[in-house]
Amino acid sequence: MNMKKKYRQSDLIKVHNYAYDNHEDIARSELCGCFACEKIFFPYEVRDYVLGDDESVSALCPYCEEQAVISDASGYSINKELLEAMRKFYFH
Numbered sequence: 001m002n003m004k005k006k007y008r009q010s011d012l013i014k015v016h017n018y019a020y021d022n023h024e025d026i027a028r029s030e031l032c033g034c035f036a037c038e039k040i041f042f043p044y045e046v047r048d049y050v051l052g053d054d055e056s057v058s059a060l061c062p063y064c065e066e067q068a069v070i071s072d073a074s075g076y077s078i079n080k081e082l083l084e085a086m087r088k089f090y091f092h
């Protein structure tokens with residue numbers, strides 16, 4: 001199956017939800033990525049989490065320490081194209 005490489009804004013917003021309170025999502029994912037530095041890594045590489053006042057637990061990127069970690073538990077495969085589209089949408 002060929003993956004579509006174009007992402008709609010609605011896709012990016014959907015994926016972005018998975019950067020927040022994603023402790024359990026990351027535990028059940030196979031691959032993670034950071035849309036701040038565009039690194040792709042395995043769930044076990046995530047060491048640090050941010051605890052929110054609302055008791056949310058959000059992963060920090062093991063490379064750049066941004067709270068910008070998404071995983072394939074979002075339903076989207078993690079690849080360079082997705083991370084680049086996310087970075088352009090949220091950091092520029």
Ligand SMILES: [Zn+2]
Nearest residue numbers: 034037061064
């Ligand atoms: Zn990063």
